[in-house]
Structure formats: C-alpha cells, structure tokens
Amino acid sequence: MVVALSAALAGCVSSPVDYEAKLSQQDPKWASPACQQARSAVTDYAQREKDHPGWGFGVLLGPYSMGMVAAVKEHEQQQRRLLARQMHLQCSSQPLPKELDFDPAIYAPKKAKYP
Numbered sequence: 001m002v003v004a005l006s007a008a009l010a011g012c013v014s015s016p017v018d019y020e021a022k023l024s025q026q027d028p029k030w031a032s033p034a035c036q037q038a039r040s041a042v043t044d045y046a047q048r049e050k051d052h053p054g055w056g057f058g059v060l061l062g063p064y065s066m067g068m069v070a071a072v073k074e075h076e077q078q079q080r081r082l083l084a085r086q087m088h089l090q091c092s093s094q095p096l097p098k099e100l101d102f103d104p105a106i107y108a109p110k111k112a113k114y115p
Helices: 002-012 016-022 033-051 056-061 063-091
Strands: none
Touching: 016 033, 016 063, 033 063
C-alpha cells in the first residue's frame, strides 16, 4: 500500500526544475539574489536526484527493502514540493498556487517518543 501511495504521489509533484520553467523571467523578483539562490538549490537537487540510485536500488536489496525505497521516494516528493514552494516564494510575485499553499512544517522531522 505504501508503494502504491508513493507511486501515486510521484505523479502529483512535478520536478522543481520543470516548475522553474513555468515561472515568468519577467517578474521583478526573478533577478533577486534570493531567487538566484533558490534556483541554484533546485539545480543542485536535480543533480542529486539524477545521481540517486532510485527504484533499482530496492531490487538489489531484495523484496524486504521496498518499504525503505518507498520511504525514500516519499521523502523525495516532499523535498520537491518544498523546493518548488520556496522557489515560487522567492521568484514570483504571484500568489502561491493551490498545490504549493501548505504549511512547510508538516514535513519537519517529528520528535520520537521513547518509552
């Protein structure tokens, strides 16, 4: 079920690089240092994503690793959403689109409670 959910989420979140291409370069915020930094972070993330072993990594570890691979994919989707949101805030004067209008704290690490 987790794998199916992650696969479904994969279709919902586009690459931050693709999202960057949708933003207007005519926007006054586009040339700002904050936008340049956000675009640089997106480029760095895209390169790390290309270098990541992906789903083939789970096949090498066997069937018991599929949960781990699904968790990694879910984390990647969260990072994509956060980067796209940050880039929109730094590079666009337009209001946040519905899919990026969320509280980024929902993706913050949760404190573990140990007995």
